[in-house]
Amino acid sequence: MKDYWINIFFSEEDDCYIADIPDLEYCSAHGRTPEEAVAEVEIAKQAWLECAREDGKEIPEPKYRAALYQGVA
Numbered sequence: 001m002k003d004y005w006i007n008i009f010f011s012e013e014d015d016c017y018i019a020d021i022p023d024l025e026y027c028s029a030h031g032r033t034p035e036e037a038v039a040e041v042e043i044a045k046q047a048w049l050e051c052a053r054e055d056g057k058e059i060p061e062p063k064y065r066a067a068l069y070q071g072v073a
Helices: 034-055
Strands: 007-011 016-020 028-031
Touching (some): 028 034
Antiparallel strands (some): 007 016, 016 028
């Protein structure tokens, strides 16, 4: 089974790592380390999916993938 893509980046403004799931609108979390941010966004993902099910909202299939760049010097 495919799972949702997670983006991770460091936010200078917030002084922490941010993890987000592009396929799930507004699903993001933060942490002091990339691992902590991913662990937190996994919790957020489960809450997002549970709320969507309870509200009868459509749950999108995992499809987002970051672009791969070749030939970058």
